Amino acid sequence: MSQSLDRALVLLDALADGPRTLDQLAEHAGVHKTTVLRLLRTLESRRFVQRDDARHYRLGTALFDLANRSLDSRDVRRAAEPALRELNELTGHTVHLASYEGGEVVYIDKFESRHQVRMYSRVGKRAALHCTAVAKVLVAAMAPDRRERLAAAIDYVPMTANTITTAEAYLAELAAVAERGYALDDSEHEDFIHCVAAPVRGQRGEVLAAVSVSVPKVLLDHDGLLALVPDLLRTAASASAACGHTAAAQT
Amino acid sequence: MSQSLDRALVLLDALADGPRTLDQLAEHAGVHKTTVLRLLRTLESRRFVQRDDARHYRLGTALFDLANRSLDSRDVRRAAEPALRELNELTGHTVHLASYEGGEVVYIDKFESRHQVRMYSRVGKRAALHCTAVAKVLVAAMAPDRRERLAAAIDYVPMTANTITTAEAYLAELAAVAERGYALDDSEHEDFIHCVAAPVRGQRGEVLAAVSVSVPKVLLDHDGLLALVPDLLRTAASASAACGHTAAAQT
DNA sequence: CCGCCGATTGCGTTCCACGCAACGACTAGT
């Protein structure tokens, strides 16, 4: 483990919330400001941070570049994009693409709602495993033993009155999801929002990602949400087809 | 300057192009693989990289998180988004938002074209200063002396037959841009694409960013492109208003 | 079963990153 690198990563994390001064960063990281200065200089030389003004630093363009270069090289994202955009335009609601990697579910693409109500989510943000529709889809696609291990490890933090709070209930829900081919989040994460999600599959039928539509309850009741399922499934199928084709040509 | 941090940043950069093995990374960075392993472990503990399989590493989710958290906290981007999206839906063409920071012009948002023809651009990518419409808008907004210093420092790499290749021509072009309030890229960057761009202004009339529309020449000729200018200017005005700009403050 | 390749670990050494303290630049208050 590298101490200086670790400290630098802490700095980057702090800078993600907005410009910071040397002292703020030093205090946050718990090190001498001289040390922070040196680290920032190195980060600056590689364009990972840049000076905002005389005393503020902010994240630099290299980070955006890296992140988007890497996102762009994900076949799922590129392949699914047209289908998702179409779904977004058709329904007018927020559309997410999420994938499971490194033990967590992460949003890798997002199409904003046309309505004023916006969700607090973001590309790169982690989705809770126990109370989001995308996570249910992705976990439901795993082998049973892995599913169970994961279910046992989850900390079932209750977010709303509907949040699933036990491993048993979670596993039962996953079975239902696998059965019917799509997942629901019935206001289990946020009181005012419910979602439906479906899997995007690759060449050999493996689940690569999950698409979801999130709708404020004031705009659509439960039946209205379910009425979106056919469109969702069509989108998922179309995205899957796009992945089936490119997956063959890709390494 | 921190040696280990610097090496780690090189590793991240290498990983942005896709998964790599320990040896590949060690060779690329020119250090012993033990060193690489240690750095990767630190990066992994902070979710900046993750293991792809037994012998491949890839960028982790923390990077996406950071980048998008930071992008999200940019007021311009959030404020301008609705206007840009509307322009994208209205015209069907690629819409970019770019800003000048740290001596370079960077795309901070992008709305894809509805047509099959796609531009090779990306959020986080740097835009060339001498042959893109957004850069012209942003540089034209600077104080004359700064403009001249910048113009003198540019390496005028010719991209097409129309690319501006001298500082004199560039400065003349900037003057014209400042005069008429929008910029053109008449196939100066890519043969088949031309663009128009306009400034997004803040409260005190200062230029915060630039919006552009990029159109393949096969879809729209030069006059057709110019016909988009009113829509572009309306969008820019609407985005400016969202950023606190009042017409009274106009310079 | 063995040989090969790449990841991993233990270890001694070196040099690099650390904090201290002094300095410089700038601001604000009187």
Next chain:
DNA sequence: ACTAGTCGTTGCGTGGAACGCAATCGGCGG
């Protein structure tokens, strides 16, 4: 204008962190 205070910056000596080496482990294929 002077001064006090704040924050960024620099030089330096020291300790420990990061380095590369070499040995070991582990998986895969022959």
